[in-house]
Amino acid sequence: MLKFPMSKQAGFTLVELVTTIILISILAVVVLPRLFTQSSYSAYSLRNEFIGELRQVQQKALNNTDRCFRVAVSNTGYQVSQFSTRTDTVCTGTALSPNPLYSQAFQGGAQLVLVSTNSTNFTLDFDSLGRLFPTCNGSCIRVTANDTVLINVSSEGYIYAN
Template sequence: MRLNKLYKYSVGFSLIELVTTILIVGIIAVFVIPKLLPESSYSAYTLRNEFISELRQVQIKALNNSDRCYRISVSSDGYQLTTYSHNINNAFAGCINAQLIRTDTKQDFSGGAIIELASNGSTSFSMDFDNLGRSTLGCNGTCFVVKADETLGIAMESEGYVHAL
């Protein structure tokens, strides 16, 4: 009789066992599973959004500082912003014959993602912005392609509006 009574109360899991199991599964989900997935699964989206933000920020700087010229230089492994003095008498001369003021830290690409020009597929290029926020690339529509696991486009309209495709 005593054995039957003891068996009656030992069926199932205790609350402590259930909470401990949920915590272990949660830790594995947060720390281990992302390391097993490929790094580049979201890198194209991340780089596209980051580059659009950078382009918009540079445009705002160019609009607010008529005595400066801004250049974004893109290479196969990252991009970098450089600031030059600007000749306000020639509104769209770009950064030609301008004095270097500042060079920001290079932003490296990660996850195997790259940015290339849509027109010719070049991964190394530079573009300047004038005091109206226009780019010297002069493209209208898809200007850049971000490639990783997926291929995503970035459009720049002739008026300077930058957006994702």
């Protein structure tokens, strides 16, 4: 009778293999697309961020009727500045500070477009009642990244997502 030496079995159990496959599939579905492409989530997050910024500037304009607050949008980003005076609807005079109160750069080719003029370079001022100038009612600003979403402004000045 032949005797074979006992060798240690090496390998993975079925539970270990299934767990590894599940973890790799979760990573492939959730994490990897975000690493290799820009998600359309960026358009939604930029829209929400810009709505928040507009509402904050609107509140500053309502609370400081002797000053004017402006949001200036360009191809590369936007900034908020404070001016010494205003007419009924437009900021006039000189900026109170050479540096903007807030500045934000766009990333990944995102941009904001004023729908009425189809321009990526524009300024937004608020009158003492919180209404936006240039006057807008409905879809006013288009946010473009991998997806396109809109920012609406009512004639009374309410800013909301579409």
